[in-house]
Amino acid sequence: MRENLLFHWNRIGEKLWVKPLLVSILSVAFAFVASLADQTDSVAWVPNISTESIEALLNLVTSSMLVIAMFAVGAMVTAYASASNSATPRAFSVVLADDTSQNALSIFIGVFIYGAVALVALKNDVYDHAGRFALFIVSVLVFALVILTFIRWMDSIARLGRMGNTIDKVEVAVANSFSVWWNQPRLGASPFSNQSSITGEPLALPKVGYLQRVDMATLQAVAAQHDLKIFLSVLPGKFCTPSNPVAQVQGLSPDNMQCLDELSSAFHLADQRTYDQDPRFGLVVLCEIACRALSPAVNDPGTAIDVVGTVTRLFHLWVRARQASTTEPLHDRIFAPDLREQDLFDDAFNGLARDGAGLVEVSIRLQKAFQAISGFGDNDLRDASIEHSQRALARNELSMTLPQDIEAVRNVARF
Known part of the structure; x- marks a missing residue:
C-alpha cells in the first residue's frame, strides 16, 4: 500500500497544476478566516485599521502577483526547454518536479487570488x-512570504535547467531508486536464478509499453488466495508486449484461471519509464546526457567527465546499500530475478565509452572510474569493471590516431 501511494504521489508531483490549485483553494479560505475575528471579544484591544490602508496593500499585492506569476511561468518553461535540449528529454520529469519552482508558482498564484477575494470582501463590508x-x-504576512519566496526562487531558477543542476537532480533520483531497491531487494520477492527452468502458465499483458510498476501486494494476495507461485520474468523498465510474458504462474487449475486478470492488473504499463522501481533508468539518462555532450554539435567533454564522476559515486552508493541490506523477502509466493551489475554497467558506460573513444581526456577519466569502482569491494562490480575497461580500451585503439594518446590510456588501464 505504501509503495502504491508513493508511486501515485510522485506522479502527482510531476503535474505542474496540482500545487497551484491546492494553494488557490487555501488562499480563498484564508481571505474569509480573518472575518472570524469579529466573532471574538478582541474588539476592545485591537487597533482600528482603516479600510483604505488595507485596500492599498491588497491592490499592491493583486496588481503585482499576476505579473510575477506570468514571469515565473515563462522562466520555468525556459528552464524546462533548456533541460530537454541541452541534457536529454528523459531528464524532463525530474526537472519538472522541482519543489522550489512549483512552490513559488503556487504561492504567487495563491496570493493573487487571496488579494482579489479579500479586496472584494473588504469592499462589501x-x-x-x-x-x-x-x-x-494576514496581508502583511502574505506580503512578507511573497518577498522571501521570490528571493529564494530567483536563486533556484538561476540554476534550474542548467546542465550541472540537471545532472544533480538525476543523481538524486537514481540514488533514491538504489536505496528503494536495496530496502526491498527484488521488490520484496524471493530470489531465483535459473529462469529458463521455470515452467508454468505464462502471464502476458494485452498492452504494449514500459513496465513502470509492479503491485507486489496485489500479486501476493491473489497468490495466497489461490495457492499460487508467481515467477516474474521482467522487472520495471522492461518494454513489454503481448508476445512476451511478464511472469510464469504455477498452481493454476481450471477452477482459478480467472485470477489471471487480477494478476495482470498488478502490472502498470505506460509510454515512459520512471525512476521509482527502475534503478537502471537513471543510469540510461546519465549516459544520454554524456553522449549528447560528446556529440560534434555540442563538443563538451567536461560534461561527460562530470557524468563519469556522478556514476562512480552512484556505484559506491550501490555497494554501500547492498552491504547494509538485511531485509528478508516480504512476499514468499513471488519470485523475481536480481538486477545484474553487468546490465547496470552497460546502461551507464556503453554509449559513453563509444562516443568518447576518440577523446583522450574522457578515456583516461573512464579508465580511472573503472579502477575506482573495482576497488569498492564488490566482486560483481569488479568483474564488470574489468570487462568494460578492456572493451573501452579496444575502442580507443580503433578510434585514436595519435600513438601517444593510446599509450596514455593504456598506462591508466591496468586490467
Whole structure:
C-alpha cells in the first residue's frame, strides 16, 4: 500500500497544476478566516485599521502577483526547454518536479487570488473592526512570504535547467531508486536464478509499453488466495508486449484461471519509464546526457567527465546499500530475478565509452572510474569493471590516431 501511494504521489508531483490549485483553494479560505475575528471579544484591544490602508496593500499585492506569476511561468518553461535540449528529454520529469519552482508558482498564484477575494470582501463590508485588523496582519504576512519566496526562487531558477543542476537532480533520483531497491531487494520477492527452468502458465499483458510498476501486494494476495507461485520474468523498465510474458504462474487449475486478470492488473504499463522501481533508468539518462555532450554539435567533454564522476559515486552508493541490506523477502509466493551489475554497467558506460573513444581526456577519466569502482569491494562490480575497461580500451585503439594518446590510456588501464 505504501509503495502504491508513493508511486501515485510522485506522479502527482510531476503535474505542474496540482500545487497551484491546492494553494488557490487555501488562499480563498484564508481571505474569509480573518472575518472570524469579529466573532471574538478582541474588539476592545485591537487597533482600528482603516479600510483604505488595507485596500492599498491588497491592490499592491493583486496588481503585482499576476505579473510575477506570468514571469515565473515563462522562466520555468525556459528552464524546462533548456533541460530537454541541452541534457536529454528523459531528464524532463525530474526537472519538472522541482519543489522550489512549483512552490513559488503556487504561492504567487495563491496570493493573487487571496488579494482579489479579500479586496472584494473588504469592499462589501464582510469585515468589521477586529476582522479588518486580522486581515491586515494576514496581508502583511502574505506580503512578507511573497518577498522571501521570490528571493529564494530567483536563486533556484538561476540554476534550474542548467546542465550541472540537471545532472544533480538525476543523481538524486537514481540514488533514491538504489536505496528503494536495496530496502526491498527484488521488490520484496524471493530470489531465483535459473529462469529458463521455470515452467508454468505464462502471464502476458494485452498492452504494449514500459513496465513502470509492479503491485507486489496485489500479486501476493491473489497468490495466497489461490495457492499460487508467481515467477516474474521482467522487472520495471522492461518494454513489454503481448508476445512476451511478464511472469510464469504455477498452481493454476481450471477452477482459478480467472485470477489471471487480477494478476495482470498488478502490472502498470505506460509510454515512459520512471525512476521509482527502475534503478537502471537513471543510469540510461546519465549516459544520454554524456553522449549528447560528446556529440560534434555540442563538443563538451567536461560534461561527460562530470557524468563519469556522478556514476562512480552512484556505484559506491550501490555497494554501500547492498552491504547494509538485511531485509528478508516480504512476499514468499513471488519470485523475481536480481538486477545484474553487468546490465547496470552497460546502461551507464556503453554509449559513453563509444562516443568518447576518440577523446583522450574522457578515456583516461573512464579508465580511472573503472579502477575506482573495482576497488569498492564488490566482486560483481569488479568483474564488470574489468570487462568494460578492456572493451573501452579496444575502442580507443580503433578510434585514436595519435600513438601517444593510446599509450596514455593504456598506462591508466591496468586490467
